[in-house]
Structures are given as C-alpha cells and as structure tokens.
Amino acid sequence: MKTQVKALVIGGGxxxxxxxxxxxxAGWDDVMLLERDELTSGSTWHAAGLLPLFNMSYATTHIHKYSVDFYKSLEEETGLNAGFAVVGNLRMAQTDERMDEYKLYASTAETCGVPYxxxxxxxIKSRWPLIKTDDLKGAIYHATDGYINPADMTQAMAKGARQRGVEIVRRMQADAVHWTGTHWEVTCTKMVEQGGNLVPSDEQVVITAEHVVTASGNHSQRTAKMLGIKMPAIPVEHQFIVMDQDPDLVKYRAEGHPEHxxxxxxxxQSYVREERGGWILGVYEKHAPVCFEHGVPDSFRADLFPLALDRIEEQYMAMIHRIPSCEESGLKDDFNGPICYTPDGxxxxxxxxxxxxxxxxxxFSFGITAAGGTGYYLAQMMVDGEAEIxxxxxxxxxxSSSWMTTEFAAxxxxxxxxxxxxxxxxxxExxxxxxxxxxxxYDRQKERGAQFGWVNGWERPNYYxxxxxxxxxxxxxxxxxxxxHVVEEAKAIREGVGLVDxxxxxxxxxxxxxATQFLDWFTCNKLPKIGRINLTYALTNFGTTRTEYTIVRNGENNYYLVSAGAWTEYDADFLRKAAEDKMEEFGYIEIQDVTTQWGVFAIAGPKSRDVLKEIIVDADPDSALSNKRFPWLSARQIELGMCPVNAIRVAYTGELGWELHHPIEMQNYLFDLLEKAGEKHGMKLVGARAQNWLRLEKSYRAFGTELGRDATPAEADLPRFIDLSKDFHGKEAMVETGVRVKCCTLLIDGPADADPWGREVLYTPEGERVGRLTSGGYSVAFEKSIGMGYVKPELAVPGTRLxxxxxxxxxxxxxxxxxPYDPKNATIRVTG
Structure with a gap:
C-alpha cells in the first residue's frame, strides 16, 4: 500500500x-481510493439505479448526460457489463401545468443536446397498453435513458480505474487530516470485523497527498467534522418496494414486446420499472425523515431501516390506478435506506x-445518475483548474458556514x-x-405586502x-x-421613484x-480613484469570470467591494486565498467580510433625487446631490436625518439613483425616514423581480447567469471593463481563448401569457441551434418579452433575427x- 500519492479519494461508492x-x-498516474468498508456498501448498493436525464439545472443536465453516455462505454473498456438497460424514461403529466413544466425543461435539455x-x-397507450392513460395530458420521453445496476457499474469503474493505475484500498478509514502548507497528511485506520460491526483496529498509517477528495456519502457529517467545516449534506430515508410477478406483464413480455x-x-410522486416480471415502485412521499444528522453509527453498514408502508400508501394506490394489472401482485421485497440530500437537491x-x-x-440524492459526470467535470477542475462548464x-x-446549521440542513x-x-x-419559494x-x-416590509424570496439564507422582497x-x-x-404587481413596480422606477432592499x-x-497592488492584479479593470467606483471582474486561471465586483475606493489603500448576495462565502474564500498567495509579493492585505454590518437600500427613478433632498443634512441640500457635487459613479459619505450613509451613485435599474449603505442597526430609522419623504413623490416599494426586468433593459449582466466560469468578460461583451494595458490574473488565458460565443440582448415577440425564464434554447429561422438564454423577463419600456443569452459571435449583431x-x-x-433602454445613459446622468 502506498503512503504518498498525488490524489487521495475518500469513499468507494x-x-x-x-x-x-x-x-x-485525465493523466494523474498516482491516485489512491480508500473505502472504510467494501465498495458500494453505502447508498450505492441499495439504489434503484435509475438514470433520469430530467433536470432544470444547466450544469446538472450536462453531468447527467455525460453519465448516461459514459456508462454505455464501460463494458467495451473493462469487459464488465454494468447492467445498463436502455429502456427509455417516460415522464407523464396529469395536468396542463405539468406539461408546461416539461416544456420548460425540454428547452433547457435542448441547450445541452439531450434528446426527447x-x-x-x-x-402512450398504443406502445404500452398496461398503462392507464385516460386521465393523462401527455408525456415527455427520453429513449436514451433507462436504469443500471449500481454495484456492477461501480465495479466496472473500479476495474477501469485499476487498469489506469489507481490503487483501491478497502477497510481503511480516514480519521484525521492535517495540511502542512504543501500537502495533506491523512491519518487512516485499518477497519476490522467484530461481532458483525466494523470497528477500528490498532493499525494506523499516514498517507501524504497533494490533493484529497471526499466522496463519503452518508458519512458526510463525520467528514465535515474531520475537516472542521459545515456541510448541509444529510441523508433522508428513501423507500421502494419490489412486487411479485404481474401475470399481465409476464404475458405481455412473452408476446415479444420490449421492456417498459x-x-x-x-x-x-412515484416511479415504476419492471423487475423480473413484476414491478418496482419508488416514491418521494411527504414526511420522510432525515437520518444520521450527527453521524452514522458504527453498527450501521450495508443495512436498511424498517419499511414504513403507511407513509407510501397513497403512492401505492396511485400505482394500482396507473397499472391496474399489478393490483393482485404481492410484496416481494422492500428497501428503506439512507440517501444523502442537500437543501436544493x-x-x-x-x-x-x-x-x-x-x-x-x-x-448526491441522484448519485448513480450523477457519478459519471461528477468524476469527469471534477477531474477537469482538479487537473486543469476549471471545468468546461x-x-x-x-x-x-x-x-455559508456563518449561518448554515444542522437543524437548517435537516x-x-x-x-x-x-x-x-x-x-x-x-x-x-x-x-x-x-x-x-x-x-x-423585514417586519415593516411584510406589513406592506412584501412577498419574500430566499437568497443565501436572507429574506429578500421579490415583490409587493x-x-x-x-x-x-x-x-x-x-x-x-x-x-x-411587478409591472407596476418596474413602471414606478422608470416613471417616478422606487425603493429596493x-x-x-x-x-x-x-x-x-x-491592497492596491493586489486588487490591480486581482481584477481586470482600472481601479477607481479615491471617492469613485468601478465595475470589474476577477477571473479564473482560464480567463473566465470568477466574480463580479463593484469597487468603491475610500482611500489610497482602502477599498469597499460589493458583489452578489447569493455568493458571500464563495467570494470570500476566493478573495482570501488569492490575497494570501500574493501577500509576500504585494505586502500586508487585510480582508473583512462586513456583509452583516451594512444594510443597503437602492433608491432609483427620475424623482429619486427629489426624495433624498427632503432628508439630506447639508448646508446646501439643493446642490448636495447634484452632478457637480455628487457625479455618476462616485461615492460620498452623507447624512440622511440622523443616519450616516455611505452613498454610491449607481443604480442596477439604469435610472438616476443611489445605493444607500447604512449601519444595519439604523435600518428601521432610515426606512421610516425614506418612506415618509417619498410619500409626496409617490415612491413605491420595489422587489427583486422588477429590478431584474429593468437590468435586462440596460443589458446589465448578472453573475450566475450571464457571468460565470464558462465565459470570459470578452465573451460577455464587456470590453469597457477590461484594461488590456495592465497585467491581471487570467489575462493571458482570456486573450488566448478569444471569443467563442458572445452575449447579447434580445427583444422577443413571445406568447401573450408568458415570458422567458432564462433557460431557453435559441435557433436561427432556418432551425439551427445557435445558443441559449441565460436571463429572461418582461420589458415595461418595450412592452414585450426580453432576454439575454449567448450565441455564435457572428449572430450577436443588432438586427439579427432568431x-x-x-x-x-x-x-x-x-x-x-x-x-436598448437609454443606450446613452442620459437618465442615469440626469442633471439636477
């Protein structure tokens, strides 16, 4: 057994x-995998083995598609049959709204090349007469989908790994990790059988590894404690039952018909598949409990929980309704085992x-479906520095570990x-x-009809x-x-004034x-002068967009960075690690996450200056907010009543406006002050959905949609925010990449009752697939649907019909x- 490797993988599922x-x-010839028990002894062994391509996530769809394609190649490479039955996947709908869901999914699937x-x-009835269809609206069908034997699939991948030099060690548990500054030291314990349990022996070994990967499945909470971090990965009980033979199914197959x-x-809330002349029923019922939220007991190995038939009675009766011939089939076997989940799946x-x-x-709640693609894309991240998606x-x-708890995750x-x-x-929501x-x-907004959304744990008004x-x-x-309601909010900002939390x-x-040298290297745009702001991007090693920042320069070496609310720890981790790497070269850099110290109200619209004039404390209130004293893209410390405010003259909505960054403990005072001052100007409270629509009219890119690690700022068509005269992280890679695709804004003559959501596929009039939307909504300025997305560069030209x-x-x-709205920024720069 090796004790020094390039990469150590913990978990043999x-x-x-x-x-x-x-x-x-991918080329790493010094890889080791440790499994504390036997390969597949976790959730893998009792998984139903389904391979559903259906997923609303662009990244996860790619992962699932890769898996389905990859598993079909395993036997040729390894000689082991993974048990892949390509029988297709029939997803039925009982309502028109369910069909609408499938239609939205289907457009996303097309962006990833998934057939349906x-x-x-x-x-449906003509192909599979045992299925009752008189109450269905239709179905979406994936002919390339099906199911697989999870254990056989895993063993085939294990053989393929061994053939490529991977050492797989069973009955070895990782107990402690230590980072030396250059590599990991992983203390491992040999596990032995004792009275049917798996217990640690006295034999220990320390393995040094440049990289460590944890794929510990149900043991994720133990892993989190070992690493000293928090993870919201906790298993939930999942049940499925295996039924005795269905005589009608046996007859159907004997007549030469293919498997359902x-x-x-x-x-x-259920799925069904054939199993040796009978059926397997799997359910996703209400009130299934979490388990092992504090760790898996040593006594639990390849075990199951008692079946709770009372929880799945409704789904069982629904199966008999859908496949009436199974009503007399008895129960042959049952499974109730742990499958790990996360809050968003x-x-x-x-x-x-x-x-x-x-x-x-x-x-991994769908670990069998995701395993192949996860290995492929994570290997890209580790070996190359980024994945292709x-x-x-x-x-x-x-x-974020600052607020995520065990109870929340459970x-x-x-x-x-x-x-x-x-x-x-x-x-x-x-x-x-x-x-x-x-x-x-929050309480004031709720009293005024706020309908809240959830972002990084925060409650944020979506609309009123x-x-x-x-x-x-x-x-x-x-x-x-x-x-x-969102239309009225968007109009309020375009025509009057609105207030956004x-x-x-x-x-x-x-x-x-x-700080100055670091940020100049860390971001691709010029740094602002003192008292000014700039929009800029931090890049990946591949030159793609890692993070978007608004930078306010408060002093020679003092900066205030604002970025997306959904990505606080994501941004903080990247920022701190980059600063640590450069501190010896540039000098001491101090980084503070002050997210919870400052509240922010964004006031915007043609009358926003009028509202603020009512409450600003200044010797000359009429000129305090003028272009001369407070120009666009500048920052000043002002006083609104008794509240000190770091005001930034910028508006994500594309109107005259300010962001009012204020001490969080003074927020209610400032809210009341703004609300009272705004009454005579007709100020309206506005939520995130209207703000999103308005930023589309200004072609403002958003991180997580238009901006991400699969496109460079040049491909996002943001040349004005790239300073090629300086050296910055990722510059060379960005230039070498060129422009493979290009971001553009589209006005859409869509259906009278729907707008795009930002997941839709784009075609030429001739039917060639050429891109996808990343954002979508409605434009109050143009009174039609609007979207942003990526297409081939030659098509990102105004006037191109798609x-x-x-x-x-x-x-x-x-x-x-x-x-398209106010292309010369006249409303943002409006004099006063």
Whole structure:
C-alpha cells in the first residue's frame, strides 16, 4: 500500500470510484481510493439505479448526460457489463401545468443536446397498453435513458480505474487530516470485523497527498467534522418496494414486446420499472425523515431501516390506478435506506471552504445518475483548474458556514426530498426554514405586502402585493398572479421613484499596504480613484469570470467591494486565498467580510433625487446631490436625518439613483425616514423581480447567469471593463481563448401569457441551434418579452433575427443593441 500519492479519494461508492477513474484518465498516474468498508456498501448498493436525464439545472443536465453516455462505454473498456438497460424514461403529466413544466425543461435539455420526444395519451397507450392513460395530458420521453445496476457499474469503474493505475484500498478509514502548507497528511485506520460491526483496529498509517477528495456519502457529517467545516449534506430515508410477478406483464413480455421504460408519474410522486416480471415502485412521499444528522453509527453498514408502508400508501394506490394489472401482485421485497440530500437537491462539488487542495463531492440524492459526470467535470477542475462548464451552482460554498446549521440542513433536506416530484415553478419559494436571516426592516416590509424570496439564507422582497395575497397560488410557468404587481413596480422606477432592499449584497473591506497592488492584479479593470467606483471582474486561471465586483475606493489603500448576495462565502474564500498567495509579493492585505454590518437600500427613478433632498443634512441640500457635487459613479459619505450613509451613485435599474449603505442597526430609522419623504413623490416599494426586468433593459449582466466560469468578460461583451494595458490574473488565458460565443440582448415577440425564464434554447429561422438564454423577463419600456443569452459571435449583431423556444413553440426574437433602454445613459446622468 502506498503512503504518498498525488490524489487521495475518500469513499468507494459510485461517486468516489468515478472520481478516481476520471483523475487517472485525465493523466494523474498516482491516485489512491480508500473505502472504510467494501465498495458500494453505502447508498450505492441499495439504489434503484435509475438514470433520469430530467433536470432544470444547466450544469446538472450536462453531468447527467455525460453519465448516461459514459456508462454505455464501460463494458467495451473493462469487459464488465454494468447492467445498463436502455429502456427509455417516460415522464407523464396529469395536468396542463405539468406539461408546461416539461416544456420548460425540454428547452433547457435542448441547450445541452439531450434528446426527447412528446407523446400523447393515445401514443402512450398504443406502445404500452398496461398503462392507464385516460386521465393523462401527455408525456415527455427520453429513449436514451433507462436504469443500471449500481454495484456492477461501480465495479466496472473500479476495474477501469485499476487498469489506469489507481490503487483501491478497502477497510481503511480516514480519521484525521492535517495540511502542512504543501500537502495533506491523512491519518487512516485499518477497519476490522467484530461481532458483525466494523470497528477500528490498532493499525494506523499516514498517507501524504497533494490533493484529497471526499466522496463519503452518508458519512458526510463525520467528514465535515474531520475537516472542521459545515456541510448541509444529510441523508433522508428513501423507500421502494419490489412486487411479485404481474401475470399481465409476464404475458405481455412473452408476446415479444420490449421492456417498459421507467415510468414516472410525477403527479403521484412515484416511479415504476419492471423487475423480473413484476414491478418496482419508488416514491418521494411527504414526511420522510432525515437520518444520521450527527453521524452514522458504527453498527450501521450495508443495512436498511424498517419499511414504513403507511407513509407510501397513497403512492401505492396511485400505482394500482396507473397499472391496474399489478393490483393482485404481492410484496416481494422492500428497501428503506439512507440517501444523502442537500437543501436544493444539487450535490456539493468543488473546493472545500477555507482549505487548500481539499475537494468535496458530497450530498448526491441522484448519485448513480450523477457519478459519471461528477468524476469527469471534477477531474477537469482538479487537473486543469476549471471545468468546461460552469460548476458554480454546485459549489459547496453556496451554503455559508456563518449561518448554515444542522437543524437548517435537516429540515430543508426533508423538504427537498418531498419536493422531488412537485411542480418546480421557476418562481417557486419553498417554505421550510424561512425567516432565518432577516434585515431589520423585514417586519415593516411584510406589513406592506412584501412577498419574500430566499437568497443565501436572507429574506429578500421579490415583490409587493396587497395584504392577504397568496404567493404560492400565484406561481406559474407562465405569467403568474404576481406579474401585474411587478409591472407596476418596474413602471414606478422608470416613471417616478422606487425603493429596493438590497441588504443581501455581499460586502468586503480590502485594505492595507498591499491592497492596491493586489486588487490591480486581482481584477481586470482600472481601479477607481479615491471617492469613485468601478465595475470589474476577477477571473479564473482560464480567463473566465470568477466574480463580479463593484469597487468603491475610500482611500489610497482602502477599498469597499460589493458583489452578489447569493455568493458571500464563495467570494470570500476566493478573495482570501488569492490575497494570501500574493501577500509576500504585494505586502500586508487585510480582508473583512462586513456583509452583516451594512444594510443597503437602492433608491432609483427620475424623482429619486427629489426624495433624498427632503432628508439630506447639508448646508446646501439643493446642490448636495447634484452632478457637480455628487457625479455618476462616485461615492460620498452623507447624512440622511440622523443616519450616516455611505452613498454610491449607481443604480442596477439604469435610472438616476443611489445605493444607500447604512449601519444595519439604523435600518428601521432610515426606512421610516425614506418612506415618509417619498410619500409626496409617490415612491413605491420595489422587489427583486422588477429590478431584474429593468437590468435586462440596460443589458446589465448578472453573475450566475450571464457571468460565470464558462465565459470570459470578452465573451460577455464587456470590453469597457477590461484594461488590456495592465497585467491581471487570467489575462493571458482570456486573450488566448478569444471569443467563442458572445452575449447579447434580445427583444422577443413571445406568447401573450408568458415570458422567458432564462433557460431557453435559441435557433436561427432556418432551425439551427445557435445558443441559449441565460436571463429572461418582461420589458415595461418595450412592452414585450426580453432576454439575454449567448450565441455564435457572428449572430450577436443588432438586427439579427432568431427564434426562442418557449412552451414548445418557436417565437420570433431580434438581437438588439446593447442597453436598448437609454443606450446613452442620459437618465442615469440626469442633471439636477
């Protein structure tokens, strides 16, 4: 057994085995995998082995597609049959709204090259007569999908890994890790059988590794404690039952008919597939409990929990309704085992927060489907520095250790489990663990009809509606009941004045003797002068966009950085590690996360100056906010009543406006002051959805949509924010990459009752797939749908006619000039 390796993978399930295989395939010839028990002894052994391509996430869709394609190649490479039955996947809909969900998904699938077809109820019945279809609206069908034997698949990947030089060590548990500054020292203990349990022996070994990857599955909470971090990966009980033979099914197959596809009845929260002449029923019921939130007992190995049939009775009856011939089939076997979840259902894949060369691959609720693709893309991140797709949506740091707790993860994971088959509206807001992080003005906003969204734990107003308005009932795949309220909010900012709570913004102070040199190297734009601001980007090693910052320069070596609210720990971790690497070269750099110290109100609109004049404390209030004393893209410390405010003259909505950064403890005072001053000017409270629509009219890119690690700032078409006259991190890679795709804004003549969500595929009028939308909404200025996205560079020219796939139809779209609303920024610079 080796004691020194390039990469050490901890966990011998499907995910860990895939990572080891793909690291070796990518060229690392010194990889070791440790498994504390036997390969597949965790959730892998009792997984149903389904391979659903259906996923609303762009990154996860790519991961699932790679897996499905990859598993088909394993036998040729290794000689082992992974048991892949390519029977297809039939996802049925009982309602029109469910069909709308499938149509939105289908457009996303097309952006990733995932094939599908639509089936009517009659077409379903003609192919598979055992299925009851008279209450269905239709279905989406993936012919390339199916199911696999998880154990055989894992063993095939393990053999492929060994063939490429990977050493796999079983019965070896990682107990402690230590970072020396150059590599990891991992203390491991040999595990032995004792009375049916697996217990540590007295035999220990220390393995040194340049990189460590954890793929510990159900043991994720133990892993988190070992690493000294927090992870919201906690298992939930998942049940499925195996039924005795169905005589009608046996007869059907004896007549020469092919195996049924995996049958998914989403409206009944269940899936069904054939198994030796009978059926397997798997469910995602309500009230399935979490388990092992404090760690897996030593006595639990490849074990199961008692079946809880009372929890799944409704789904069982729904199966009999859907496949009436199974009613007399008895129960042959049952499984109730732990499967790890995260609050949003996506795994945690990427660098561990605060640690060097420590990589996480945890929280896989669909681990068999995701294993192949996770290994492939994580290996790219580790070997090359980045993956070919943007993996930020799976980054472990999306749940910040500053507020994420075991109780939060447990309740959200239970919720996520029962939401697997609920309608996934793009405007959904789930109820569990809400009200956790609230700004002081939360109660005031709620009293005024705020309908809140969730971002990085914060409660943030999405929009305002009359008291008693039911947000959940208003959700839709089209224009929901909230739409008219957001229209009025957007108009208020365009025509009058609106107030937005932007407290969730991430905020950092960067200062010290090395701060200026560091930030000049760290970001691609010129640094602002003292008292001014600049928009800029930090790049990856590949020259793609890692983070977007608004930088306010308060002094010679004193900076205030504002970035996206959803990415606080993601940004903080990257910023701190980069500064640590450069401190010896540039000098001391101090970084403070001040996100929770400062609240932010954004006031914008033609009358915003009039409102602030009412309350600013200045010797000459009429000129205090004038272009001369307070020009666009500048920052000043002002006083609004008794509240000291760091005011920044910038507006994400593209109107005259200011961001008012204020001490968080004074927020209610400032809110009341602004509200009273705004009354005579008709000021309206405005939420994030209207703000999003308005930024589209200005072609303002957003991190996580237009801006990400799969496109450079040049490809985002932001040359004015790139200073090629200086050296900056990622510059050479960005220049060498060139412009493979280009971001553009489109005005869309879409359906009368729907707007794009930013997940739609783009075509030429001739039917060639040429790009995808990254954001979408409605334009109050142009009274039609609007979107932003990426297309081939030659098509990102104003006047280019394209087609957008919405609701399974192609709609006319035209590429417009950047910033179609007020392209010369006249309203932002308005004199006063």
């Amino acid at each position: 499907a995910v860990g085995t895939s990572i080891a295989y793909h690291l070796a395939k 077809e639509w089936l009517t109820p009659d077409e 596809p995996v049958i998914r009845d989403a409206d009944a 996506n795994p945690l894949v990427g660098p561990a927060p605060g640690l060097r060369n420590m990589w996480l691959a945890e929280g 943007d993996m930020a949506s799976l980054d472990p740091k999306r749940y 309740r959200k994971n239970e919720e996520c489990y029962e939401h697997v088959y609920t309608l996934h509206h793009p405007d959904e 789930r109820p569990a663990a809400r009200g956790l992080r609230t700004s002081p003005a 509606a009359p008291l008693g308005f039911n947000d959940e009932a208003s959700r839709s795949f089209r224009r929901g009941g909230w739409w008219k 932007a407290t969730a913004f991430t905020k950092h102070v960067v200062k010290g003797p090395g 087609k957008v796939k919405m609701l399974d139809q192609l709609w006319d779209a035209e590429v417009t000039a950047d910033s």
